[in-house]
Every structure is written in structure tokens, then in C-alpha cells.
Amino acid sequence: MPSSVGRVHTPIDMRSLPMSARHSSVIAAFDRLPVGGVLELASDNDHKALRADLVMRRPMEFLWDARNMGSQRWVIRIERVDASVEDLEHFLTRCAPFANVSREVIARVVQVATERNYRAGETIFDEGEQWDYLGFVRSGRVVFTLLSRDGKMQTLLERFPGDAVNETPVFDGGSTVYRCEAMADSNLVLIPRDEVLRACRQDPELALSFLVASSQARRRSISTIADLSFAHVLQRVAKWLLNYTGPGEGLTPGLLGVERLSQAQIAAAAGTVRDMAARALIRLRDSGAVELERGRVKKLDRAILESFVNNIEGTAV
Template identity: 30%
Template sequence: MFDEEIAFEVDVRLLPTWRRHARIVASFDALAIGEAMRIVSDHEPRPLKGDFERLRPGQFVWLQSMLGNDIWEVLLRRITESPIETLAHLLARSALFSVAKATTIEALERSATRREIARNESLCEQGTPWPHLGLVLRGGLRAIVTSPLGREHALYDVLSGESFGILDTIDGGVASARLIGITESTHVAIFPRSVVRTILQDDLRVARAVNAQLAQRLRMVIDRFTAQTSLPTIGRVATALLPHASPAAGLSKALPSLDGVTQGDLAVAAGTVKEVVNRSLAELEAGGAIERIAGRIVRLNRESLTQIVANAFPGEAAG
């Protein structure tokens, strides 16, 4: 959304994963304040974002897009030399409001309500009125839908700097999914639907950002649906583990985002049940894709997990 300001592009698809992050961080450090770079990768760049939040906190705007199978783009803008934790600054760093007018930021600040959500605590329930748009300030949420038979399916995650409640804000309907915390403590800001709708009429750049975010959510849901209807169970479990895998070579310590993730969480992400997940984890461990200590996953092999997903085929019975 700031194409005119792109200073250069870094396509890391031909680089080994363990060499990518250092190359990208070095390129980011070469940017002047206000300049941006485009990153092209072949997997979801959640581990890279985690590195930036740890190494360059408060110094970037992150706009992430899934453009197709195994094609991900990140537009990364350098904005400040030191972290600032005011709500205005966090709004200006977010995917929806990084291009907002000053009057838009002011209106959001005036109307904001802050909440703190514990792991697995519900922020809103599927099918209930929830007239708000929200922004994750720190931590993360997961959107989950429940089938008539009671099985839960994860749709997508909402990470720091990302928004939720967009669909419900646009069409005025009830909450399309249940939102739960996926970190020990998730901080959010929520804004009344009426305020956001007024902003969308007045701030065309924010309206365009909302359209882009809705398109991304649809792509993510289609991708998740395709995986759950075509991949065998082991492929779906491997897919659920990949965002927590380090880019380092071989079996490497899992990223902090895996801390606290249970077999029940993996079952929801993979669209199956805990007993089936346990069998898949045993198979992954036997193949050297993961390592467990006392039942807890401590190390992951990104290359092995990626290969399992790539080689999975529709033919095994779904779990």
C-alpha cells in the first residue's frame, strides 16, 4: 500500500532458510527512515516477523500478503529509531491504519477501549452481536468456527498489528467466528462500529486497506479449507507446526510461539481430534521432523515439515 516508496526488493526464495533472516535484517538496516522494501518468500513469514519484533521493536510497519501458493509478500517500512508505545504509534504501525489521516488516528484514539485477553479466553463468540472492529496491540488471537456437530476449526490467526471484526463491521452482521487468545497475554484495542464506518466514508486510504485485508482473509480461509479437505492428517498437523519452526537448518529449537500450544490447539488448527494428532506427532517424530521431551515438542525441522506438506496427497482418510 506504499508501492511508490519501495526502495528495493529482496527475493529470498532461492536462499536457504537459515540465511534469509540475516540478509533481510541487514537490508532493512540500510533503509532510511520512511523508506520501504519488498520481501518475497515461499512460506508464511511469521518467524521473520517474530525476529523483527524482537530485534527491531517499534521500528517498522509490516504489511503481509499471501499472493498464491507458496508466494508471500511483505512490505516493510522503517519508521523510527526507537520504540514508542502510545496507542497513536501502534495504530500508525498497523496494517489498516499505517496510511490513515491524522484525524482518523485521533478519532480512533478517542473511541478506543483496551482489553487484555488470557490464553484460550474468548473475546467474542460466534453468532453473537459484537459491533466493534479491533486491533491486536500485543500477542495474538485465533478465529475459530464450530460445526453443528461440535468440532472446532481454526480459520486464521490475528497477530500484533493486525485487525479483526472487519467483516462484521462492513456488513453489520453477528460475529462470524469465536476469537480466543493464543498467547499468555494478548492486548487489544477495540473501536465502535459506528466510528469505523464514519472513518471508511472519510478516509479512502483506510477503506482501501480494509478491502485488501478482507481479500487476504478470504485467501487464508480458502487455503485452510483446501488443506483440511485434501491433505492427509499428518500434512495438516505439519502445516499447523510450520509457523513455529525456526529457519535454522535441521532440528532446531521451536520458536517461542509454540510455548503453551497443546494437542487440543493442534487438533483445532488441523481440523481433527487430539487422538489423531497424537498419532501424527509420533509419526513426525519417528521421521525426524520433530523432537519431544516428556510429550512436549521442543525442536522442529522446518525442511522436513515443508517436505511432508509438499509430498502429502489426497488419498489417506481424513482424521
């Protein structure tokens, strides 16, 4: 992780906090940080919902670096940054791979980088394309998906501001390994592949950061394979919906516009078909885990969803 030597450093053990107090406790601690200060969270999960909450409440004010250390141990580093500086050079320093890279290297990257806007639903690139850029989400949100020959879709990952896009082809020279689509109106910073490779040769910190990112991607892949192999559809749907649960106990409004997700999108995220996802949603509704309105998720109960993820609640769908 980026160095925090000489900075205000506040450790928080998320596992010791009541579920309903986690988001508010972290946001309050974050607001007390000076620019450059760091929160380091110890947790048993990646807290995607917390990140989504921060994106809405404190946009462009933080650098997020979450790492899976194995055996349900996560270390999440949240650094407060100066949101008033909006130039491209400062944006890149907020992206985890560039956090400790020399200013000279970043300045040269900025000279060749470009920006492009994408509308919600627009394809950024398809699986199997030759897309010779490393992208960083500057605003908005994008999603990675795979499409089978029979039309079945699998959602792999969502990416938020500061996250990288298309790392694998940049380093192995091959084609894109997934389809990338804007989930919301988005702006991406595009860095040519040759410039990324040159910068990595010039600054070992950048190369090391991408090695760490590659290792984390492998851990995610193994986790996804395990879910698809061993977890039933009900568990997978519940696990995906956990990413959209807000703070508080009981049924609470979902984050990031979960109510706009179609059943087909939820099915893609859970690696199943729409009918199976619909059955799972009905089961979750009947148990009080979600509130549906015209088939769309409106509210969620984190505790009940977690009981399904942990296979405590009843039989499989």
C-alpha cells in the same frame, strides 16, 4: 500496499536465499533501514515464522503487510517504524489499514477508541455474538477458532500486534463469525463500528485498505478449504508446525513457545481430532521432523516438515 515513495526501499528475493540464511539476512537488512525504510520480500509463502521471529526480536519496530498474489507468489512489505513513540495515534499508523490515512481521520478515531487487556486463555468474544468493535492487537497474540456442535474445534488464524480483529461484522452488520481468544496476555485497541464506517466514508484510502484485507481473507479461506479437502492429516499438522520453525538447519528450537501447544491445540489447527494429531506427531518424530518432550513439540526441522507438506514423505496418516 502502503506507498513507499521517497523512502529507502530494499527488495529481497527470498527464494534465492538458502533456507538457513533467510531470517538472519532479513533481520540484518531490516537493522540497516532508517525509520520509514521498507523491505519488500518476494517469496513463495507468507513467512509466518519470520514474522514471529521479528515480533520476538524487534517488537513494535515494524509494520508487516503480507499479500498472497496467487500461484504461490507472495509480496511481503516490512516497514521500520519509530518504536520510541508509544501513543495510540502512532500505533494506528503502524497498522496496515491506517498506514496512508490522513492524520485528521486518525486523530478523530483515537478520541473514541478504548483499550482493554485480556489474560491468556480469556475469550474476547464468542462466535455469533454482537460485538460492535473493530479491534487491533496492540500487544500479545490472539487466535480465531470455530467450534462444531459435537465439540470439534478448528483453528482459523492467529493475529499478531498490528493485526485487525472482527472486520466482517463491522462492515456487514452481522454477528461475529468466529471465537476470538487471547493466546497470551494481550492488549487490544477497540474502535466502535460506527466510527470505522464514518472514517471509511471520509478517507477512501482506509476503505480501499479494508477491501484489500477482505480480498486476502477470501484467499486464505480458499486455501484453508483446499487443505481440509485435499491434504491428509499428516500434511496439515506439518504445515501448521512450519509456522513455528526457527532459522537454521536441522532440528532447532521452535518459535513462540511451540512447546506449550497441547496436542488438542495442534489438532484444532489441523482440523482433526487429538488422536489423529498424536499419530501424526509420532510419525513426524520418527522421521526426524520434530523432537518431542512429554508429547509436546520442542524442536523442528524445516526441511523435513516441508517434505511432508509437499507429500514427498511416505503415506498418509
